[in-house]
Amino acid sequence: MSAANGEPGRLVVAVLGIGTMGDAMARNIAKAGLGLQVWNRDSTAAEPLAGVGAVVCDTAxxxxxxxxxxxTVLANERVVAEVMDKARDGLERDAVWLQCCTVSPEGSGRLAEQAAGFGVAYVEAPLLGTKEPAVAGTLTVLAAASWEGARERVRPVLEAVGERTIWLEGIGRPSGLKLAYNAWVLTTVEGIAEALTLADALGVDPSKVIDAITGSALDSAYVRSKGPRMISDDLDAPSFPLEAAAKDAGLIVEAARGAGLRLGIAEVVRDRLQSAARNGLGRADVAATYRQSRRAGTA
Known part of the structure; x- marks a missing residue:
């Protein structure tokens, strides 16, 4: 096991990608007492992590x-593959690559092949949760490993960033589960947005929709968190950026079609999110689909 800061046996974690999720995860890794080395394409995003003991690096x-x-906590499969190609000369022979970006099952297979070409173990580990659970260290991780021994290596990292890890057998299955989960998340967000828009159009206070749902069989923390943010238009500080949601919606539709399915709701949600992103809402929270719903004549 690699050492950091002259401490033999201390696990060192390299975090590549310091966005909303990467920053929160890196801070929890440092808080857990693990060695931390970070890199981001825009180094200004990584520099504040020096304050929690991270070594901020110039290259991956x-x-x-x-x-x-x-x-790796990066934007998409293409970026992950490109960054890891640039990082390969720095990879230790016994390193484990813990890949957390949401990709398709086939994409995860391609990244696993890339890891094998580097001679390192691969752990597929998409995340359930957004900014708030990432900051709190309460993410759920869906995981599969190319080598059984990699589970123990990454255990301290997973315990630092999350409260639960669900292990599956077979590379690609965690990504499949993540896409199924996100299909429900995105359907829920779009459903809330349209219900509130309809209520308003019919002369009903949209907040009464949330009141009616609260305590019912359809109640959920997501309704009670996203609904009020839509109504108050508090949507510009993203927990889950709409552009990332649109990317995931595209992956869901592509994966479904690859499996011989046509998911009607998922395809409509994908189109709505992609339209919202084109209309300048990509950097807002996914709940900004409400703004799209309220634009008369948009699709």
Whole structure:
């Protein structure tokens, strides 16, 4: 196991990608007492992590040197593959690549093949949760490993960033489960947005929709958190950026079609989110689909 700061046996984690999720996860890794080396394409996003003891690196390869676990929290499969190609010269021979970006099952298989070409173990680990659970360290991780021994290596990292890990057998299955989960999440968000829009159009206070749902069989924390944010238009500080949701919606539809399915609701939600992103809402929270619903004549 690699060492950091002259402490033999101390696990060092390289975090590549310091966005909303990467920053929160890196802070919890440092809080757990693990060694931390970070890299981000825009270094200004990574620099504040020096305050929690991280070594801020100029290149992805530099961040990986001496790291026993390399954690990727990047935008999409293409970016992940490109960054890891640039990082390969810094990978330790016994490193484990912990890949957390949401990708298709086939995409995860391609990344696993890339890891095998590097000679490192691969753990597929998409995340359930957004900014708030990432900050709190209460994410749920869906995981599968190319090598059984990798589970123990990444255990301290998973315990630092999440409260539950669901292990599955077979690379690709965690990504499949993540897409199924997100299909429900995105359907729920779009459903809330349209219910509130309809109530308003019919002369009903939209907040009464939330009141009616609260305590019913259809109640959920998501309704009670996203609904009021839609009504108050508090949508510009994203927990889950709409552009990321649109990307995931595209993956859901593509995966379904690859399995011989046509998911009518998922395809409509994908189109709505992609339209919202084109209309300048990509950096807002996914709940900003409510703004799209309220635009008369938009699709």
């Amino acid at each position: 390869a530099e961040a990986c040197r001496g790291a026993g676990v390399v954690l």
